[in-house]
Amino acid sequence: MQVLHVCSELFPLLKTGGLADVAGALPAAQIAEGDDVRVLIPAFPDVKKGIGETHLVGSLDTFAGHVELRYALYQGVGIYLIDTPKLYDRPGSPYHDQASNAYVDNHLRFGLLSWMACELxxxxxxxxxxxxxxxxxxxxxxxxxxxxxxxRPAKTVFTVHNLAFQGLFFAQHLQELQIPPEFFQMHGLEFYGQISFLKAGLFYSDHVTTVSPTYAKEITQPAFGYGMEALLLERQSEGKLTGILNGVDEAIWEPRTDVLLSARYSAEDLRAKAVNKAYLQRAMGLDVDDSRLVFAVVSRLTNQKGLDLVLEGLPDLLEQGGQLAVLGAGDAVLQQAFLAAAAEHPGQVGVQLGYHEAFSHRIIAGADVIMVPSRFEPCGLTQLYGLKYGTLPLVRRTGGLADTVVDCALENLADGTASGFVFEESTGKSLSNAIRRAFVLWSRPKHWRHVQHHAMGIDFGWKVAAQAYQNLYQRL
Structure with missing residues (x-):
């Protein structure tokens, strides 16, 4: 099966979130299952620099100007680059400038990505x-x-990684993007008088997938559907909406072989995890003490991620002797609140603003608990990394978090399925109750090690997802 993935970021070349991790790992896993898979991506500066030498496939004039399509083999995967410097050769992220303002021509920049996919x-x-x-x-x-x-020269699949981001643009761009005027209607890509790139994918694709089974159900409800729930419910009733759980790239996230760690370890021998914990405590300015329960956050600092709840539960966490390490950036109010907490509680709270891929590995390896208290979470990869590294996830029961973490309730401890701490409500109290359960388990080292061992043995590799997509493609 010849498959083209179309995306805007690709790990390790360019990453702003989990989409890059998926785009970086899934094609390789599919190739391993026998599919012929390539990727199409804009030639952003980091992508061009990372890939190096390319050869020209062809060039053409489009609504966005003259375009060259180039090709290279990168880490065993064929990559097509859309090379038009006036659109893509810019500082800042792929989506906005260095002042965090969305580029005014994003409709052209990403319309062209889709146009070139159609050309291929x-x-x-x-x-x-x-x-x-x-x-x-x-x-x-x-x-x-x-x-x-x-x-319809090819079958189409559209994957929603986060329904909250919809790609809305003024209707006046319809002709400029060379979209047939009859497509601009409710049964099409029109959304409250605007063009919705997201709705176009949801409506016109042969099949829609999301990145976890629970999220696929949630987005058919008003609370999670962002106005698209009726369309998604229709796609579900047609049998054209599926949740396929993301995986973990074990070439990158594996504590036995991870060169970014201070010391490597495995489920069979966890002693070296303590070396990583001591490193993390020193690096974050925390008191170096192996007996302290270290909670960590590696996340965008937003209310969607439930990080206001972490601040609400912080007094309880500290009162019980815990420590908190935070790596992330985002909402200015949340950033300041975490910095203030670090200043107020030296030795107990450490904060580093920004995102550093290498340091994220060290935090996840060094912490005892990784917190992902999201209000909604399509899949979530952080909790999967935590499970892999024996760092027990503390999560809210939503989306992919619900699909991947089993609470340390007595019955789950008894039958050996427990892998973390799960709470229900988006409240500080509900989070604090989960924190207390973590401390109870921590006070019983034998039980803690048993849960760690089970968590590290769960298979969240990409092979399962690759096979599920292969089956979907064959059905189409």
């Missing part, structure tokens, strides 16, 4: 033509619309 589906590369075009999130949402407009 129509045979632009004389040596390779995809049978399935698999696009990811709103950035690639117009792909399926263009493919329908060109007579």
């Amino acid at each position: 589906a129509c045979g632009f590369d004389p040596n390779w033509k995809p049978e399935v075009v698999h696009s990811h999130d709103w950035h690639a949402g117009l792909t399926s619309a263009y493919i329908v407009a060109r007579g």
Whole structure:
């Protein structure tokens, strides 16, 4: 099966979130299962620099200007780069400038990504033509619309990584993007008078997937659907909405071989985890004491991630002798609140603003508990990394968190399925109750080690997801 993934970021070349991890790992896993898989991505500066030498597939004039399509093999995966410097050669993130303002021509920048995916589906590369075009999130949402407009030269799959980001643009861009005018309607890509790149993907694709089974159910409800719930309910009733759980790239996230750690360890021998804990405590300015229960946050600092709840539960956490290490950036109010907590509680709270891939490995290896108290979470990868590293996740029961973490309730401890701490309500009290359960288990080292051992043995590799996508493609 020849499959083209269409995305806006790709680990390790360019990452702003979990989408990059998925785009970086899934194609390789699918190739290992026998599919012929390639990736299409804009030629952002970090991507061009990381890939190095490419060869020209062809060039053409588009609504966004003159474009060269280039190709290279990168870590065993074929990568197409859309090279048009006036659109993509900019500082800042792929989506906004250094002042965090969205680029005013994002409709062109990401409309072009979808347009070029359609060109490849129509045979632009004389040596390779995809049978399935698999696009990811709103950035690639117009792909399926263009493919329908060109007579459906390939089957299409659209994966929602986060429904909250919808790619909304003014209707006046319709002609500029060369979208057929009849597509601009409720049964199409129109959303409250605007063009929705996300809705285009949801409506025009042959099949829609999300990154966990629970999230696939949640987004058909008003609380999680962001206005798209009726459309998603319809797709579900047609049998065209599926949740396929993300995986962990074990070439990158494996404590036995992770070169970023102070010391490597395994489920069979956890002694070296204490070395990583001492490193983390020193690096974060925490009191170095192996008996203290260290909680960690590695996250965007937003209310969606439930980090206001962490601040609410912090007094309870500290009163019981715990420590907190935070790595992340985001909402200015939350950033200041965590910095203030660190200043008020030296030795107990450590905060580092920003995101550092290497340090995230060291935090997850060194902490005892990784906190992911999200209000909604399509899949979540952080808790999967925690499980892999024997750092027990503390999560809210939503989305992929509900699918991957089993609470340390007595019955789950008894039957050996417990892997972390799960709370129900988005309240500080509910979170604090979960924190207390963590301290109770911590006071029983034998039980703690048993849960750690089980958590590290759960298989969340990409092979299962790759096989599920392969089955979906074959059905299409």
